[in-house]
Amino acid sequence: MPHDAPAERFDLERFLPYRLDSLADRISQALARLYETRHDLSVAQWRVLAWLHHREQLTAKQIREATRMDKARVSRAVQALEDRGLIHRRAAREDQRRHELRLSEAGHALLAALVPEARAWEAELVAPLSIAEYRQLFELMDRLEGQLARLES
């Protein structure tokens, strides 16, 4: 028998990074189908819209920071949304480099439909968790993000 037993076997299923990634992937894809097929939105586009819905007015940079998406990805999403008339973009008075983004009327209307859909979908997903467990999950994720930030610095 070859020397194939490095002490302890390694189970990917119990390896947090893998497990988390595969769960997130599955969820993200399932949800993506929802906005892609029903509203022709990519994930990046949906994120931009959701942030604008939440924060009213933002620049591309702020969105980039909030979502940790690549500059280019944000830029393309913004462009597509503007082309579709879902957002308005206008150069900032004080700094012509920055562009202030906000939802258009059409954008607001779309979100008025989309947000409840997304919420309902999430509710179904987390149905098997109690409120306390749901909160705990977020709490744990918060802690992991904190640690991640620490490790990265």
Place this chain on the structure above:
Amino acid sequence: MPHDAPAERFDLERFLPYRLDSLADRISQALARLYETRHDLSVAQWRVLAWLHHREQLTAKQIREATRMDKARVSRAVQALEDRGLIHRRAAREDQRRHELRLSEAGHALLAALVPEARAWEAELVAPLSIAEYRQLFELMDRLEGQLARLES
């Protein structure tokens, strides 16, 4: 003021799919840097190796099922690993379509180095969680996966 207040504001940060995805992404990327820069492995390749380490012998299909990766992605990862001599591939006796995959000596050697690294990295990440919390996290993920499976069918 435009009709911009659809009852309740929507906070992406507290939307599970988004939150989970962005956390998983960050973790996955950080870890990916580890095997990419130190061992020149892609995530897909790492997963194939890890599964072979865990299960000894598998076909591409089994890996695909286990990891839920695309056929093509698995195929390419396998090919790259074979080219590098990290795995052996051989047609199955009873069914020439299937190819049985197993780690080569070099593959075992690589994993002997890689697995402890991965474990150590994970340990650092979850350092702020207690054992109980760590278990609970997996438990919650298990439940969510179960629900996901139910929703998809």
Place this chain on the structure above:
DNA sequence: GCGTAATGGTTGCATATGAAACCAAAGGCG
């Protein structure tokens, strides 16, 4: 104020990925 550096954003390019077409081997089924 003017030349250089920094910054917000866009574009070009190389790569990764998923869907679908495809290929070869096995399984029905007449």
Place this chain on the structure above:
DNA sequence: CGCCTTTGGTTTCATATGCAACCATTACGC
């Protein structure tokens, strides 16, 4: 047995994405 279907796996093609180069504007040093 032949035909048609199914299945494991590969390849092709279109698209998405990240990085880096780039452009325009603002900030800084002198």
